[in-house]
Amino acid sequence: MDLDHDTLVAFSKSWGLFYLIALSIAVLIYTFLPSNRKRFDDAKKNILDKDDTPWRR
Amino acid sequence: MPELFHRKLERTAIGFTLAIIAAASVGGIVEIAPLFTIDETVEEAPDLRLYTPLELAGRNIYVREGCYACHSQMIRTLRDEVERYGPYSLAVESKYDHPMLWGSKRTGPDLARVGGKYSDFWHVAHLTNPRDVVPESNMPAYRFLARATLDTSDLGVHLEAQRAVGVPYTDEMVENASRDAFGQATPDTEPASGVVERYGEATQVSAFDGVTTRVTEMDALVAYLQVLGRLTGAAFENTAASEETPDPQQ
Amino acid sequence: MIAQLTTSERRQSAIILLVLGMAGLAMAALGRSDPLGVHGLLVILFSVGLSYFVLSSFYEPEPETDRLGLYYDDPIKVGIVLSMAWAVFGMFIGVWVAAQLAWPDLAFDAAWSSFGRLRPAHTTGVIFGFGGNALIATSFHVVQRTSRARLAGQVSPWFVLLGFNLFCVLAVTGYFMGLTQSKEYAEPEWYADLWLVIVWITYFVLYLRTLARRKEPHIYVANWYYMAFIVVVAILHIVNNVAVPVSLGHAKSYSVWAGVQDAMVQWWYGHNAVAFFLTAGFLAMLYYYLPIRAGRPIFSYRLSILSFWGITFFYMWAGSHHLHYTALPHWVQNLGMTFSVMLLVPSWASAGNALLTLNGAWHKVRDDATLRFITVAVLFYGLSTFEGSFLAIRPVNSLSHYTDWTVGHVHAGALGWVALITFGSFYTLVPTLWKRERMYSAGLVEVHFWLALAGTLVYVFAMWNSGIIQGLMWRTYTDDGTLAYSFIDSLLAMYPYYIARAFGGLLFLLGAIVACYNIWMTVRHVPLSASRRADIPITGLPAGAATPAE
Numbered sequence: 098m099d100l101d102h103d104t105l106v107a108f109s110k111s112w113g114l115f116y117l118i119a120l121s122i123a124v125l126i127y128t129f130l131p132s133n134r135k136r137f138d139d140a141k142k143n144i145l146d147k148d149d150t151p152w153r154r
Numbered sequence: 155m156p157e158l159f160h161r162k163l164e165r166t167a168i169g170f171t172l173a174i175i176a177a178a179s180v181g182g183i184v185e186i187a188p189l190f191t192i193d194e195t196v197e198e199a200p201d202l203r204l205y206t207p208l209e210l211a212g213r214n215i216y217v218r219e220g221c222y223a224c225h226s227q228m229i230r231t232l233r234d235e236v237e238r239y240g241p242y243s244l245a246v247e248s249k250y251d252h253p254m255l256w257g258s259k260r261t262g263p264d265l266a267r268v269g270g271k272y273s274d275f276w277h278v279a280h281l282t283n284p285r286d287v288v289p290e291s292n293m294p295a296y297r298f299l300a301r302a303t304l305d306t307s308d309l310g311v312h313l314e315a316q317r318a319v320g321v322p323y324t325d326e327m328v329e330n331a332s333r334d335a336f337g338q339a340t341p342d343t344e345p346a347s348g349v350v351e352r353y354g355e356a357t358q359v360s361a362f363d364g365v366t367t368r369v370t371e372m373d374a375l376v377a378y379l380q381v382l383g384r385l386t387g388a389a390f391e392n393t394a395a396s397e398e399t400p401d402p403q404q
Numbered sequence: 405m406i407a408q409l410t411t412s413e414r415r416q417s418a419i420i421l422l423v424l425g426m427a428g429l430a431m432a433a434l435g436r437s438d439p440l441g442v443h444g445l446l447v448i449l450f451s452v453g454l455s456y457f458v459l460s461s462f463y464e465p466e467p468e469t470d471r472l473g474l475y476y477d478d479p480i481k482v483g484i485v486l487s488m489a490w491a492v493f494g495m496f497i498g499v500w501v502a503a504q505l506a507w508p509d510l511a512f513d514a515a516w517s518s519f520g521r522l523r524p525a526h527t528t529g530v531i532f533g534f535g536g537n538a539l540i541a542t543s544f545h546v547v548q549r550t551s552r553a554r555l556a557g558q559v560s561p562w563f564v565l566l567g568f569n570l571f572c573v574l575a576v577t578g579y580f581m582g583l584t585q586s587k588e589y590a591e592p593e594w595y596a597d598l599w600l601v602i603v604w605i606t607y608f609v610l611y612l613r614t615l616a617r618r619k620e621p622h623i624y625v626a627n628w629y630y631m632a633f634i635v636v637v638a639i640l641h642i643v644n645n646v647a648v649p650v651s652l653g654h655a656k657s658y659s660v661w662a663g664v665q666d667a668m669v670q671w672w673y674g675h676n677a678v679a680f681f682l683t684a685g686f687l688a689m690l691y692y693y694l695p696i697r698a699g700r701p702i703f704s705y706r707l708s709i710l711s712f713w714g715i716t717f718f719y720m721w722a723g724s725h726h727l728h729y730t731a732l733p734h735w736v737q738n739l740g741m742t743f744s745v746m747l748l749v750p751s752w753a754s755a756g757n758a759l760l761t762l763n764g765a766w767h768k769v770r771d772d773a774t775l776r777f778i779t780v781a782v783l784f785y786g787l788s789t790f791e792g793s794f795l796a797i798r799p800v801n802s803l804s805h806y807t808d809w810t811v812g813h814v815h816a817g818a819l820g821w822v823a824l825i826t827f828g829s830f831y832t833l834v835p836t837l838w839k840r841e842r843m844y845s846a847g848l849v850e851v852h853f854w855l856a857l858a859g860t861l862v863y864v865f866a867m868w869n870s871g872i873i874q875g876l877m878w879r880t881y882t883d884d885g886t887l888a889y890s891f892i893d894s895l896l897a898m899y900p901y902y903i904a905r906a907f908g909g910l911l912f913l914l915g916a917i918v919a920c921y922n923i924w925m926t927v928r929h930v931p932l933s934a935s936r937r938a939d940i941p942i943t944g945l946p947a948g949a950a951t952p953a954e
Contacts, residue, residue, distance in 0.1 A: 102191040106735065109184040113739075116180050117717070124713040128706045140622045141705040144550055144695060151475060152552040152619045167615045167623065171608075171635050174716060178636050178680075181720030181743065182643075182672050185736050189665045214656065218582035220520020230729035232802055234879040237887055245731035248663035253587055256667050258726065260806040261505065263891040285508075290892050292508045292902075294518040308650070315650045319660045397729070400799030 199246045199388035203354045204321060205381070207309040207335040208369070212378025214312075215371050216255070219296065226257030227266040227382065236396040240267035241389040250321045262293055267383030274362045277376045299372040300363055306335040327352055339373040340366045356384070405478045406461040408471070413558045417458050420563065425451035431595065439581045440655040443574055443595070450570055471558075475548045477837055479561040483541025484830060484837070486569055487534055488920050491823075494529025495913040501526055502906035506899055516580040524579045524591045530818065531589065531681065533572045538826045539685040540565055540607070543630045545833060546692045547611060550627060551618030560610045567603035571596055583655045587670050589677050590644050594657040597645040604641070608634050625708045629688035632716050636680040644673035664731055671726035679719035682817065686825050687715075687754055690782065693829040694758055697775050698768060703760035707753050714750025718743050725796035728805060737798065744796030751789035758782040773849040777828030780857060784820025788813060803875040808901070812867025819860040819912055827852065827919060834923050841933040844925035848918055855915035862908030870901035 127133065205213060216222070229235050231242045243266050248254045257264075272280075276287065281299060284291040309331035313323045327334070330348060337345025338359050346359045362376040383389070406414060425448055432444025501522045504510045511518045548555060555561050575592040578584065584591040592600075611634055615623060647657035661669045695702050702708060724732060724740030759782055762769060769779050791813050795804050804810060831849055835842055843849055877894040881887060 102188060105188040105191055109188055110735070110739075113180065113184040113721075120177060120713070120717055124710065128709045136622045137705040137709075140620065140624050141701040143620065144624055144692065145699070145701060150473060151548065151554045167612050167631075170623070170628075171612070171631060174632050174635050175639070177713060177717045178632070178720050179639065181717070182676075182723075185721065185724055185739060186665070186668050186672060189668055189733070189736070217584060217586040219515075219518065220523055220579075220584065220586070222586055223520050223523045223588075226806055228730050230802070230805075232729055232879075234881075234887060238878070238891070243731050245664040248667075248731075250662060252662045252666070253585065253659040253670070254661075254663050254666040255586060256727075256730065258588060258806070259810065262895075264806075288892060290896050292505055292895065292899075294504070294508055294511045294520070295513060296518070297513060298515050308654070311651050311654070312656075315648050315658050318648045319658050320662065400802050 199244075199249075199386040202246065202249065202386040202388070203356065204250060204323060204327075205385075206338055206349055206353045206357060206377070207306070207313060207327075207331040208304075208338040208349075208374050208377045209381050210312060210316070210378075211304055211306070211309060211335060211371075212374035212376070213255075215299070215375045216378055221265075222255045222257045224257075224259060224261035224293070225263065225265045226260050227254075227264065228256035229264055229266045231397050233396045233398055235264070239264045240383065242396060244389050246388055247383070247386060250316075252316065252319050252321065262291075265379070265382055267389075269380045269382040269384040274360055274376055274380065275364070277379055278363050278372060281372065281375065296372075296375075299375060300370055302371040304335070304369045304371050304374050306332040306369060309335050324352075335374075336369055338377060339363075339369045405482075406458060407464055408467055408476075408478055409558055410466050411462075414458060414462050416559050417562070418455060418462070420559070421451045421455045421458065425455070434653040435655065436653075438654055439578070439583055440595070440653060442581065443578065443583075443655065446574065446577060447570070450573070454566065472554055474554065476544070476555040476558070476561060479555075479565050480541045480544045480833075481837055483537050483544065483565050484834065484923070486565070487537035487541060487826070488830075488916070488923060490529055490533025490537060490572065491916045492913070492920060494526055494531075494534050495909065495916055497522055497526040497529055499906055499909045499913050502902065502909050506902040506906060515582070521579050521582060524584060524588075525576045527589060528572065528575045528579070528591065530823075531677075532575065533569075535682065535685075535822055535826070536568060536572070537565070538689075538830070539630075539633065539681075540568060542689050542692075542829055542833065543611070543633075543685070545837070546624075546626050546688065547614050547630065550624040550692065551615055551620070553614055553617035553619070555610065556613035556617055557610050560606055564603055564607040564610060567599070567606070571600045571603060574599070578655070585645070585647065585657065585659065587644060587659070588674055590641070590670075590673060593655050594645070594647050594649050595655070597641065597647075601638070601642060604634070604638050608638065624692075625702075625705065625712060626688040626691040628712050629684045629691065632712070633680050633685035633688065636676060636684070636716075640673045640676050640680070644669055667727055667730070668724060668732060668736070672720070672723035675723035675726060676719055678817070679715065679722075682822050683719075684715065686822050689825050689829045690754075690758055690778065690785075693825075693832045694761060694778050694782075697772070697778060697828070697832045698762055698765045700761055700765055703757050703763070707757045711750040711753040711757070714753070715747070718747045718750065722747055722796065725801065726805075728798050728801040741796050741798055745793050748789060748793040751793075752786060755782050755786035755789070773846065773853045774828055774831040774843075776853055777824050777831065777849075777856075780853075781821050781824035781828060784816055784824065784860070788817035788821060791816065803879070804871060807871040807874040808867045808898070809871025809875065812864050812871055815867065816860070816864045819856070819863060823912070823916075824856060824860075827856065830919070830923070834926055835930070835933070838927050839932055840926055840930040842926075842930065844922050844930050848922040852915045852918045852922070855911050855918065859908045859911030859913075859915060862911065863905050864908075866901040866904035866908060870898050870905075873897055873901075 229239045229242045236242055280287045281296045283295045283297070284293040310328050313328045313331050317323045317328070330352065333345050334349045334352065337343060337349045338357065339362055340346055341359045341361060349359060350357050358377070358380055362373040363370055409417065428444050428447030428451055431447060432441050435441040435444055500510065501519055504519050544555060544561060571592070574596040578592060578596065583593050585593060611631065615627060647659045649657040659666060691702060691708060721743035722740055724736045725744045728737050762779060769775050794800055795810070795813060831843055874894050877889045877897065880889060
């Protein structure tokens with residue numbers, strides 16, 4: 098491996114940015130996908146239910 | 155597709171863990187990886203010498219006592235720092251520092267270039283009771299250092315461990331470590347000339363705490379303090395001008 | 405507690421303790437002429453002490469109830485007690501070191517009590533002892549309640565909790581003896597680090613297996629934060645602590661990292677310890693105990709997801725802002741600065757989300773000191789994340805770095821955010837866990853709140869003042885173009901603030917002691933709650949709990 102410093106720095110700078118953008122898009126899609134709405138609403142409210150015992154199969 | 159993917163990730167929770175790792179590790183990798191090729195861009199310092207066994211022992215005492223919690227060893231590139239402490243610190247200067255002691259807080263002043271600024275005698279007096287020398291000081295007193303005999307017997311093993319992490323100590327240095335530690339604190343003896351021979355003419359041989367009959371932790375710590383900033387002259391040559399301190403009023 | 409374990413689990417515990425004792429013996433033998441030997445003896449003592457506890461009730465009757473029908477709360481209770489004990493210890497040391505800065509003779513001329521050795525004992529005591537135990541305890545609670553599942557192990561929760569505390573004890577006693585790697589917030593030496601890796605992997609596996617038992621398809625967001633905390637802390641800990649011991653008989657080791665790489669690795673660790681230990685884990689507390697205490701669901705669940713990924717991704721880039729204007733390459737400094745500023749977005753999203761949750765419940769904040777603890781914690785979270793982004797900007801950092809401003813910033817986060825959210829969570833959790841009606845004294849919670857808030861404010865304002873004065877004095881020039889103040893001039897100006905900060909810390913410590921008393925009295929003297937007692941199932945589940953709203 099004879100990567101020199103400049104190559105590594107350039108790689109870091111460019112791919113770090115692409116990675117950031119890709120990750121943001123993925124997270125945004127996940128968050129706002131309409132089919133996820135119900136799951137999120139359930140999760141949000143369920144923790145306030147009476148929860149004094151574990152559920153069992 | 156991403157939705158399905160994520161749902162699956164969540165079910166297993168292992169996938170979710172991987173996602174956390176993927177998101178979290180990039181930043182570190184991007185910033186840290188290129189630093190391992192930094193040697194290519196860092197200034198050269200052919201005159202860089204290694205810590206002698208006594209100085210290394212002193213460094214370990216510096217670490218042990220937590221001196222780094224109040225004293226930095228990193229002069230920033232700002233004008234006021236350069237004027238107060240000396241030329242700003244270069245990466246190459248801490249090349250062999252395992253670990254680095256750049257510090258993060260200055261309750262006391264920076265020590266990156268304290269070597270040679272004060273006499274051995276001053277350091278001993280100051281460490282014994284800082285308020286004898288600097289009445290306003292809030293530094294702890296380290297009287298016990300002068301009482302504690304330095305354990306030099308295992309310094310060879312220390313040098314070997316240093317070599318294992320990349321510091322180029324030679325076999326001869328490892329072999330003579332204990333002898334060299336003794337020699338550096340007892341001028342005009344045969345062991346003393348051995349240290350100079352192995353570590354270079356610039357090595358400071360001195361009876362640091364004024365007592366030559368035994369080597370104490372005080373000797374070691376003062377030897378270390380006196381070498382700070384003097385392992386190489388690189389910082390005094392060919393460095394760019396310091397930066398003007400940012401001034402919000404301008 | 406042992407009564408909760410079956411005979412085979414008791415045997416398992418005894419074997420683990422035996423192995424630990426053997427390890428201690430090996431350490432004591434190999435390191436007989438080194439502080440390592442002392443730690444060996446300490447490990448043996450730890451193992452023998454716990455073994456006595458296990459063996460003395462080894463032949464007690466086995467638990468009869470169907471354990472899977474119950475939550476596993478014993479380790480949580482012990483975790484809370486340990487956390488509070490560490491809080492008092494760590495904060496006491498904190499007040500002591502703070503006082504040493506004003507009156508240096510308070511070290512009493514001993515080696516173990518000098519500033520440099522006490523300081524890591526303070527940081528480790530409060531961050532890992534107090535904070536770590538609080539995180540472990542609450543994570544065990546939250547993961548069980550939100551997954552509606554019992555912890556996936558009977559011995560492993562104890563292993564995690566007590567093993568972690570052994571690590572803390574090794575760390576702190578090590579500092580007193582002068583054992584340190586000198587890496588801030590990662591001071592413990594190699595053997596303690598290795599031990600923590602084992603403990604942490606057990607923690608991770610336990611957490612994953614418990615999550616896998618859940619009923620809901622979706623993992624509640626608090627668990628995401630706990631997971632991020634566990635996973636990322638493992639990565640950080642392992643990478644930062646790679647070191648070569650001088651020999652197997654030496655406690656001392658040399659880091660494999662050196663110079664500029666070491667600086668970057670160290671502050672990548674240091675900053676993300678703040679992120680994933682002191683932020684992610686405590687945000688998990690926020691996302692569970694705030695809705696529970698306020699009786700309202702979180703304002704926006706989506707926002708909590710966005711901020712989770714934002715924090716997880718951005719934080720890792722920010723570490724280099726600790727190294728502005730140093731020998732670290734310029735572009736890394738700039739990258740760190742940029743991401744630090746961007747970090748404000750997910751941070752304030754979390755804080756805003758929490759505050760909006762309280763909309764419509766502000767009267768509760770007024771009346772209920774526990775909820776007020778959580779609310780003020782959120783405010784301090786918002787404040788210190790803003791301040792953090794601000795201090796990460798290079799020109800600002802040129803003034804603030806190396807000064808008390810940084811210390812003030814850290815404590816705005818540590819006292820104002822971390823400690824207050826923990827106390828708020830504990831006051832919510834303690835009555836629930838011990839099945840009491842309420843805390844012993846609401847008045848004492850109120851007293852604690854005001855002591856804590858006053859202490860934090862005094863501390864933070866003192867450090868802001870001293871930090872800015874210090875930074876300005878260092879860079880002030882006379883008309884002739886020479887530096888106006890010597891270093892000692894700037895130190896002299898600090899003394900009043902050092903006294904003030906010790907006083908602020910003292911108030912905070914007193915608050916923690918009040919909390920201990922209140923928790924103790926709750927457990928001892930408050931009657932069992934009728935409603936909560938009735939909820940303990942004897943056989944099977946109550947009808948209502950079996951079918952949670954989907």
